Amino acid sequence: MRRRWKLATAGTAAAVVATTSAASAAWTDTATLDTESIGAHQVVAQEAPTCENKGGLLGLLGYAELSWSHVDPRYEYSWEARRVNTGARIGGGVVTPAADAVAPVTADVTPTLLDLGGLAGLQIDILVSARLRGSPSWTAPATTTRVRSVNLLVVGLSIRCGAG
Amino acid sequence: MMTAEQRPRRLAVLVWVSGVVLMLAVGVGGTMAFWSDEATVETGSLAAGRLDVTLNGELAGEGGVLVDTQFQIADLVPGESFARVIAVGNGGTVPLDYTMTGSTSGTLGAALRWTVVPGGSATNAGTVAGGNRAGSCTGGSSTYPSAAISGSATSPTGVIATPRPLAVGASEQVCVIVALDANAASTLQEATATARFVITGIQRGAP
Numbered sequence: 042m043r044r045r046w047k048l049a050t051a052g053t054a055a056a057v058v059a060t061t062s063a064a065s066a067a068w069t070d071t072a073t074l075d076t077e078s079i080g081a082h083q084v085v086a087q088e089a090p091t092c093e094n095k096g097g098l099l100g101l102l103g104y105a106e107l108s109w110s111h112v113d114p115r116y117e118y119s120w121e122a123r124r125v126n127t128g129a130r131i132g133g134g135v136v137t138p139a140a141d142a143v144a145p146v147t148a149d150v151t152p153t154l155l156d157l158g159g160l161a162g163l164q165i166d167i168l169v170s171a172r173l174r175g176s177p178s179w180t181a182p183a184t185t186t187r188v189r190s191v192n193l194l195v196v197g198l199s200i201r202c203g204a205g
Numbered sequence: 206m207m208t209a210e211q212r213p214r215r216l217a218v219l220v221w222v223s224g225v226v227l228m229l230a231v232g233v234g235g236t237m238a239f240w241s242d243e244a245t246v247e248t249g250s251l252a253a254g255r256l257d258v259t260l261n262g263e264l265a266g267e268g269g270v271l272v273d274t275q276f277q278i279a280d281l282v283p284g285e286s287f288a289r290v291i292a293v294g295n296g297g298t299v300p301l302d303y304t305m306t307g308s309t310s311g312t313l314g315a316a317l318r319w320t321v322v323p324g325g326s327a328t329n330a331g332t333v334a335g336g337n338r339a340g341s342c343t344g345g346s347s348t349y350p351s352a353a354i355s356g357s358a359t360s361p362t363g364v365i366a367t368p369r370p371l372a373v374g375a376s377e378q379v380c381v382i383v384a385l386d387a388n389a390a391s392t393l394q395e396a397t398a399t400a401r402f403v404i405t406g407i408q409r410g411a412p
Contacts, residue, residue, distance in 0.1 A: 072293075
């Protein structure tokens with residue numbers, strides 16, 4: 042009697058399992074979509090600025106005018122001045138041209154913008170970097186232009202292009 | 206007491222009675238046949254249904270991968286975005302429910318932010334020169350609001366996790382926006398990524 046009960050139980054369980062397995066199979070289908078490339082911009086450096094001496098005559102302060110082509114309407118340009126012998130930063134600024142600027146971008150490096158310590162004969166590197174207007178950390182490698190501090194007659198301490 | 210003459214006669218009677226009984230039995234058996242008849246019914250054709258998810262009207266049949274050549278954008282600056290619609294369709298003969306997962310591949314993937322809006326339509330504005338391209342979804346209801354998705358195809362992110370119904374022949378626009386995070390690191394300049402979206406359809410009512 043006990044043996045018949047065990048057999049009946051096993052049979053019932055098997056039937057339940059078989060029935061449950063058959064009822065749980067569900068139809069499925071998958072479809073996959075791949076995008077094409079999503080890419081980020083790379084900030085492009087401007088060419089090395091040209092340098093032109095300005096002022097220094099008729100009592101006007103002498104300064105160096107750097108100019109270069111506007112690379113991209115999304116850019117602005119930061120510049121900084123560093124003493125060649127120590128690497129110390131002695132000045133800087135940001136130039137933000139009109140987005141659609143066609144004319145060259147210019148930066149006037151005047152002695153009033155630099156911490157010269159009253160010294161003439163300093164060799165100074167001007168580093169110019171292009172960067173995104175809304176994301177200033179996105180920059181291009183800098184270009185370097187050499188200028189120097191000089192004492193001009195009458196005018197006094199001035200900035201001139203080149204190493205002298 | 207039975208005489209010698211009476212014994213053969215009684216035996217004959219017995220045999221005769223037995224024979225009669227036997228004949229009756231056979232005869233009764235012959236009259237015991239029941240009436241019967243048979244009739245046949247034939248069905249029409251029995252065919253199984255078909256569950257089929259399509260994308261942008263393509264991928265009829267089981268499975269498949271569609272490369273959406275319109276879903277691409279280059280030269281992103283931080284904060285810019287792009288929107289695109291994926292049309293999810295039921296090309297089968299049975300109603301289904303669908304879900305969607307997403308994953309990215311490539312260095313830029315971690316800095317991308319995704320928004321998924323079932324039922325939305327896509328709009329793109331702005332210009333490259335302005336650095337202000339902006340994609341948006343109109344209508345619908347977002348199921349995944351502006352967040353990164355998995356960088357692993359084997360462990361994708363559920364971007365439509367709650368199953369959405371699709372009747373036979375129906376389709377639903379799923380608007381997807383991809384944005385470059387406004388604080389993306391400068392080291393990601395010129396980096397790229399692609400994305401993969403897997404849409405799974407299951408028969409309506411399945412557990």
